[in-house]
Amino acid sequence: MDILFSSLNYLVYSALAVFFLFVSLNSFRDGYTRAGRVAGLFSLLPALICFFFHGWSFFHLTGPVFLLILISVPIAGFRDKLLLPERRFDERDISFSRYRLKPGSENYTSYYGKNPEKEESDKRTRALPGLLAEKSRYFHRLNSVAADARFFLLNQLRNSVDGPVAKETGNNSTREIADYLYSTAIDDSVSIYGTASLKPEHCYSHVGRGAGQYGEEITVNHRYAIVLGSEMKPRITATAPMSPEVVETGRRYVDCAVWAVQTASFIRSLGYSARAHIDGNYQVIPPFVADEAGLGGFGWSNLFLTEKFGPRVRYSVVTTDLELPLPNKRKKIDFLSFCSICRKCATCCPSRAINPDSLEKLDSDRCFMYWNAVGTDCGKCLAVCPMGHPWGILKTLALRSMPAAWLLKKLDDLFYGKKPGSLPLPGWMETEK
Numbered sequence: 001m002d003i004l005f006s007s008l009n010y011l012v013y014s015a016l017a018v019f020f021l022f023v024s025l026n027s028f029r030d031g032y033t034r035a036g037r038v039a040g041l042f043s044l045l046p047a048l049i050c051f052f053f054h055g056w057s058f059f060h061l062t063g064p065v066f067l068l069i070l071i072s073v074p075i076a077g078f079r080d081k082l083l084l085p086e087r088r089f090d091e092r093d094i095s096f097s098r099y100r101l102k103p104g105s106e107n108y109t110s111y112y113g114k115n116p117e118k119e120e121s122d123k124r125t126r127a128l129p130g131l132l133a134e135k136s137r138y139f140h141r142l143n144s145v146a147a148d149a150r151f152f153l154l155n156q157l158r159n160s161v162d163g164p165v166a167k168e169t170g171n172n173s174t175r176e177i178a179d180y181l182y183s184t185a186i187d188d189s190v191s192i193y194g195t196a197s198l199k200p201e202h203c204y205s206h207v208g209r210g211a212g213q214y215g216e217e218i219t220v221n222h223r224y225a226i227v228l229g230s231e232m233k234p235r236i237t238a239t240a241p242m243s244p245e246v247v248e249t250g251r252r253y254v255d256c257a258v259w260a261v262q263t264a265s266f267i268r269s270l271g272y273s274a275r276a277h278i279d280g281n282y283q284v285i286p287p288f289v290a291d292e293a294g295l296g297g298f299g300w301s302n303l304f305l306t307e308k309f310g311p312r313v314r315y316s317v318v319t320t321d322l323e324l325p326l327p328n329k330r331k332k333i334d335f336l337s338f339c340s341i342c343r344k345c346a347t348c349c350p351s352r353a354i355n356p357d358s359l360e361k362l363d364s365d366r367c368f369m370y371w372n373a374v375g376t377d378c379g380k381c382l383a384v385c386p387m388g389h390p391w392g393i394l395k396t397l398a399l400r401s402m403p404a405a406w407l408l409k410k411l412d413d414l415f416y417g418k419k420p421g422s423l424p425l426p427g428w429m430e431t432e433k
């Protein structure tokens with residue numbers, strides 16, 4: 001029996017050393033040098049413990065007991081408390097759409113006639129310097145122009161989301177086409193790929209800023225959707241809310257827009273209707289479709305989180321009538337249980353748009369106002385989220401077990417800081433403003 005415990009004990013300590021080494025190497029790779037150094041030191045800890053305590057009579061029990069504690073208490077279910085929309089969102093209500101309303105115009109008068117409570121705060125937002133603007137707090141000329149260039153390309157792509165459908169469907173089965181699409185996505189380095197059945201509540205109800213007449217009712221007749229996600233680089237995201245963040249946002253929106261426009265065009269050429277939904281021209285709300293596809297779940301920040309990248313992903317969607325294989329009913333990932341002991345996004349949010357005490361809807365107006373003051377899309381809630389850090393298997397455990405969740409939060413605070421500052425701009429961005 002002692003041999004069994006002693007072998008298991010040394011196995012646990014060796015696994016801990018390997019784990020911290022893995023975290024250290026990945027943290028250095030992602031540009032988190034502080035976390036890399038601390039994790040490197042922690043990787044030596046198991047060897048030191050074994051060296052000092054191996055003669056202690058209960059020592060062989062410590063590893064198995066640690067393992068048992070780590071997986072013993074399942075985390076409380078929080079998922080049911082997340083309110084997915086009961087009715088469709090109106091795109092006219094989102095901050096971006098309201099921001100574009102021209103004072104005195106017919107749309108302006110009509111919108112604020114129905115929503116007078118929003119007019120004053122929207123006026124204050126319009127009075128701020130604005131995204132990428134010269135007078136904004138984190139303005140950086142080259143980064144601002146670089147981000148603008150990416151949004152220029154996105155703007156061109158916005159006109160290519162739909163097109164004519166080939167008359168013939170050809171000999172390929174829908175299964176063959178779907179498999180081909182999946183393999184192409186992997187080959188194109190798409191970070192997140194999923195398929196879902198499309199439901200009315202995944203779609204906006206009326207046009208606010210996308211293609212079509214402002215206020216027009218949106219009808220999406222497609223039954224299927226493909227979700228395409230592009231991971232934002234951790235090193236750049238960690239500069240948030242400074243200017244590199246918005247350049248990275250633009251880059252990732254372009255990535256997934258290109259994938260979506262190509263995918264939709266490919267499907268249409270094979271005789272099935274398809275439309276790409278890309279930044280600035282959505283008829284669907286990508287996080288809802290990603291949730292339906294079982295790719296992750298919502299976090300306290302109201303952002304959509306995946307187990308691999310946390311919130312550091314930008315999405316596009318392709319809707320289609322091509323029949324797609326849907327994932328088997330997977331148990332959806334419950335991030336909110338971990339969030340209930342974490343709430344780091346709320347603590348670190350510079351505009352206090354995320355309520356630390358209750359899982360209420362994010363105050364998106366407050367967040368958007370902050371963007372227009374600093375000139376970037378902030379992204380602090382993406383940068384600090386432990387689910388976006390390279391914790392590997394500990395993330396998987398933390399989403400299922402309470403002691404593991406507690407341990408992950410403590411380690412994340414220790415390695416990255418309770419309120420992490422922004423990483424400096426990469427050297428090649430350090431230019432005269």
Ligand code: SF4
Nearest residue numbers: 299339342343345385
């Ligand atoms: S920072 Fe913490 S609380 Fe916020 S979304 Fe991420 S895991 Fe949840």
Ligand code: SF4
Nearest residue numbers: 349367378379380381
């Ligand atoms: S909610 Fe908005 S202001 Fe707050 S951290 Fe996230 S992006 Fe920044």
